[in-house]
Amino acid sequence: MTSRNKLDQWSYLAERGLADTFECSWVETPDYRAVVTKLRVEEETLACDLNQARRWYQPYAEEIVVWVGEQSPGWVTMFTVSGLFPWPAIDSLLRPGGRVYHLSYYADEVSEPVYFDGSEWAEDISADHWDRPRQEGAGLTGSSDLAREMNFYLAALAYRTGGFIDDTWFTTPGLLCRIPDGAWPRA
Template sequence: MTYGEQWALLSARGFDDMFAGTWIEGDDPDEIARILGSDPAAAVPCGLDEAMREYEPYAFKELVWLGEHAPGWTHAVTIAGPRPRTDLLAASGRRFVQVVWEPHGLGVHDLYYSDGVTAGRQSPVAIAEPGWPFHEYVEGLTRSRPGLIDVFTGGPAKPVGSLGLWLDNWLILAGRVSGRLIDERYLDATRRLYRIPI
């Protein structure tokens, strides 16, 4: 895998204005949707291209495209509105990681996580610090690289330089924790679009 490959797949599907992906322990998407406050009976089966017709970052509605990711894991991708509430997931005792890219805000957010017992946030500049629950998955991931050039344009953040490295680090870590990186087959699958009350 090369630097930027995970983000390139998501960017090609239209997530440039915001991406919030939440990898959640568990094989039952409806159960996870209920934890988030959704009514599974109202969910709509669809592919990602169809779901992206509803793509509306910062909307006053919350829609997630949610379904099986890897054995034992479900993935929720925010299509409209804010990222799913991690406090609800933490209260359920499930492991999860949540990656957020927001070019009109912080760029790369801290990683929101729970190991099933402890929930918290990890800064991308502290990825290599020992002692946080998912430290075992960071081999080869660093906060910086020799020769890495940061470009600050004053406009929306771009996933280049340190921001690009940090975003890809979080996406790779999420893949390692859940047992599967994002790939075209994942993005071409049919999952369900759930409405979550705000």
């Protein structure tokens, strides 16, 4: 058996049927349960891993469902399983000195990652974020332009947040959260 290229993260999503849309945030915070509390969804959760959560995957649905789990020590992942994640909820997670990254892909278009640097949102992420994935060829990994672009961004985020999308990413315990209507204004 050959080992899998760790930079080919997009294929993990595609193999599990999660590549029609992609919206994910990485939040610098020590506890994913604190994130769930700030999302105002304590009564609307189900303990599961992302493999189990993908049963609720419905691209472009009205209902917003997010899986929240630990990415690595000090980082939490919020993967949107259904609907479009409301930006006011993400803004509620921001804290002085803390970092947040957000990457999305909808309707055949990848939005470059945006970044909260501890004081403000920025679309221009500093060049040093891209050095390692560029050196390792992350942008050359994948069978399509979309796969190569997503693998490049996902590698940059993995190096910053300490976790790649791999089998462990899908088996990490977390909470599936249904964000109730009216909990957050629609962006």
